[in-house]
Amino acid sequence: MMFRPPVVQADVVVVGAGLAGLTAAAELQARGRRPLVVEAGDRVGGRTAGHLVAGQLLDLGGAYTGVLHSEVRALADRLGIGLQPTEAPGSALFDLRGRLTRADSGHAAYSALAVGDLLELLEELSADVDPAAPGAHPNAAELDRLTVADWADQRITHPDARLFTDLLVGEMLATDTTELSLLHLLFYLRSGGGAHYLTAFSGGAQQDRFAGGAHALCERLAASLAEPPRLRTPVMRIRTHLRERLLVQGPGIAAECAQAVIAVPPGPAARIVIGPAGVGPDASRPSRSRSSGCAIKVHVVYDRPFWADAGLSGWVTADGGPVRYVTDDSAGRHGLGVLVAFLTGSCAAAYAAQPPATRRADVLSSLSRWFGAAADRPLEYVETDWRSQPFVEGCYAAVPPCGWWAETGPMAFIGRPADERIRWAGTERSPAFYGHLEGAVRSGLHAARSLLDNHRGHR
Template sequence: MAHEADVVVVGAGLSGLIAARTLLAAGLRPLILEADNRVGGRILTEEALPGLPVDIGAQWIGDTHHRMFALAEELGVPTFPQYDDGETSYELDGSGVLRENAFHARFSGELAELERVLRRLDEMAAEVPPAAPWLAPRAADWDAVTAGAWYDEQGLSPVARTLLEICTVGILAVPTVEVSLLHLLFTIQTCGVTAELFAESEGGAQTTRFVGGTGEIPRRLAALIAEHIVLDAPVQLIGHGRDRVTVHCRGGLIARARRVIVAISPTLAGRIMYDPPLPGRRDQLTQRLPNGSAMKAFFVYDEPFWRADGLNGQIISDVGPARMSNDSGVPGDAHGVILLFLEGEQARVCSQLPEEQRRAALTAELVRHLGPRAARPEAYVDGEWSERQWTRGCYNANCGPLVWTAYGSALAAPIGVIHWASTDTATRWSAYMEGAVDAGERAANAVIAELSDGHR
């Protein structure tokens, strides 16, 4: 079966859907080829109970995610604020379980240390050009050391160092010893300042959710361009010449076009064959960009009982197995929902356990923080991303030492008629949905410019 289009888009995640819609608005004919049997990519909403959505994948937007707010309004998807009233529960460095006010009182000096390091990170990140991190004045030095090694050199107390690790792993979904300091600074720079990354309150990256779940966004986007989407079409080979591409899918589907936008994570893009082969530098890049490791576990209760106890549902713990949590209840639904995050090493370890053992360990953690009622959920749902064939990890790709400086310029640069788009290539809010929209628009506009200039 052969299809003809102006532009083939590989992947029906948020970047791919945005790219296709942008192309269509410019009068071009896009064709999205999606390997999975659904759209959305790293966005996935399921039901924990009938009518109660939980976001197994991307869940929040932040106050400065202007593209996502505009998109939600355009698609008619209402938003609501993340619940944040009450105290967070802490359990760090042998402290036992402490409520937020007690924790802050006991460890005020350690928290001041942490604030000092965060401000230093902001100052350093301001020197990193988000479109070309390898050109930062101190890029060579920053790229030669891991974020974890730099953290260890800051003279932090155990509590402050542990908090910094938990917050950073919550963003990157890998231990800090696996990413370069330059990559961390790039992430901070694309998102503004550390306060915007780490906060769930005003100004943070996790302030707002979508009614019906985040999956409403790709579902409604796809409905607008449904005739341009083919599911269950894993791309195996992209043949490319001066002005034409031929895309071969498993099962025999063939698509021909003038351009192709590969809108999947770099590591998955590297598993496609290209004829002729891509430059070695691009291939070497994709060999060095692993996706993060992330898992989410939801406990559903008859009511959000912790709120009456003055708690906001947020846990920060180095005992675990989860390092963080939050209240993921839905307005208009009486159930209480606690989401536990397992990221980096915790996700890698716990995903290999039988579900019963994993659930028991997480239940014990909730009981420590929320009390005995936490042992009696009505439902439990979890989801891990590295086992998913067409994702192989979440939330994003991470650069280890010397990757940005040696290979970074190959990340988003087109190769002939091949363009790249995923949140990993964004220069604003990379690794977030906002970044996915940014990347999709950038790639589509580049293609539109090329084709409007008379390229055939």
């Protein structure tokens, strides 16, 4: 006989215990509602996670915040979580076209003028994109059919600007220019505060990280709820046939509720069937799904930041594989040296296909080229492939296929499913700071407040 969990009664069910879902739940609770949070995974945090090394918590997922990220910084302040500046003294390295160049060497690694012109061109093009409705751009269909690679081939003539087009897309969206529409890139830039802000550390989107890890935001939000999140509780269906109630169902859950928030990434969300009994997937959602960015984050930990002895910051930009970007995460680590290597797009996919020993050897070989033989002897090597996380399926955020915004995107973006008792949340549902922790918090607040307004209207 098939086990059927008893039906429980709930006020609001929040599906997903990531930052967006927990923000929504905390806001609902603060306004007098009684949220029940259910999470398919075995922990809270979503695309944030921590790992303890030598008494230091490393951010395996989302980590950074900048001066424009007002909501997540206010949340951290309310929760008593401090900020740690990420700025590292020293010179950056550029490993481009087979030549290794120090930023302070007096030799230009690339044409700053050409790259500056590229950024200005992108800023100019993105200024006409409404982040709340990218598909409403008068040339949306054309911009959305055109890949960034094809656009760059047509418009970018300087080889350094062409190279940095690829590097910027990989760094910001964890995908390749051949897989990304120009409209989505322009939307992302407009949503996130512009190319200069998005790529900067000091004064930019990576200026600070959260002391104790970004996942501490989720852990403290979860601890603040009257009813702890129910883990290992996937949701498969939300039935809407009841006149006044929804029925949220999964292998370990059957909950009747007045309203619901779906706060999981687009891939898992697309598999939740919404509608009356016997009805297939929710017709209000797009027929063309969004895939997630392909990002692997590697922490390489040393007993001290030895690269500083040579006047290096620990930051690297490279055009070869597998590692394209390295940052120093040693600040505030009580003397521990931490390098964070990012592998994105097709480089990450090729890397993930290799055996673990080969992957480690490849990364350490790159670090040794940049920082010397001492880089080959870490205390710990921690690799996080977000594509392999079953309830996440990729980072940093969803990347729509070409044509998605112009054809179907507005129907699933920031709005609501066909049933007015349900709201979406998640960083992909925010028109501001899409793909960032700030976007997740804003979407959770928006979903909660929208449901509260709807609830008051019904009452």
